[in-house]
Amino acid sequence: MNRALLRSKAIVKNYTSKHVSEHVPQEIFFCPEESLFYSQCLERMVLNTCEDCNSIVEFGAGDGSPVINSLLKSQFNGLIQGYELNSKSCEVAQFWIDRYKLSHKYVVHNSCFFQRDWQSAGNYLISNPPYLPAINHDLYMPALHGGIDGASITKQLMGMDCQSAMLMISAYSDPVGTIEYAIAQGYQVEDFMTSPMTFGYYSSEPKVRQRITDLHKYGKAFYSENIYVLAGVLFKKHSSKPDLSAELIKIMMAL
C-alpha cells in the first residue's frame, strides 16, 4: 500500500491523526476538520433526509473520504457520481470504495467536472468546492483556487441549474455575494449548518491571507484573528419550506 493509501486509511478511521498529516503528499487535499464537517453536512442534510436525490453529482471528490464516511452512516440507496481532477486522490477513493463495497453507490471519475457527460448529469449537486481567494492560481495547491474573491467556482456550480445543491461556503470568500447570486439563480436556503474553522495550511498561505485581508476591507470577508465560519448550505429551487437566507447571511457576517 503506498503512502497516499496509508494516509487515507488514517483519514477514514480517524480524521484527527496528526502524525500522519506530516507525511501528506501536497497533491491530495488534506484538511481533516473541513472534510469531516462536509461529511457531517452530507449525512444530516442530504443522505439521511432527501427524497429527490437518487442521482447525485459531486464536484471535487478529493480522496472520497467525506462521501464514503457519510454513506457508511446512512441508508442512502441511490448513486453518487464524483468527479476529481487529481489522479492520486481518485486512486485512494477507489481503494476505499472497493474496501467498503460501495461501488454501487459511489463512483469517482478522474476528470474535470465541467467536462463531464451532461446526459448522465444528476439534478442534485454536492460539493466542498475550491474557495481560496487569490489574485492567481499560483498557490500551494492550484486546484483550490476559487478566483479573486474565492466564490467563482461556487457561482459557476450554481449556474448549472440543478434543483438542489449542498455546497460548502466560507465566510472569507464573499458569502453575501454568493448567497445573493444563488437567490438570483432561483434558489432559496432550505437548511444550513455552520462550524468554526481555524486557518489551516492552505488558507494561511501568505498570498491567500493577503487577499482575505483585502476582501475584508471591501466587506467581502468575515473572520476573527483565530477562526472563520464555514457553512454547509442546502440550496433548493421551488422549495415549500421557509427561506433561511437572511438568517444565514447574518451568521456569516457575525465575525
Ligand SMILES: C[S@@+](CC[C@H](N)C(=O)[O-])C[C@H]1O[C@@H](n2cnc3c(N)ncnc32)[C@H](O)[C@@H]1O
Ligand atoms: C476543497 S477540496 C475538497 C475535497 C473533498 N471533497 C473533501 O472535502 O475532502 C476541492 C477538490 O476539488 C478538486 N477540483 C478542483 N477543480 C476541479 C474540477 N474542475 N473538476 C473536478 N475536481 C476538481 C480539487 O482537486 C480538490 O480535490
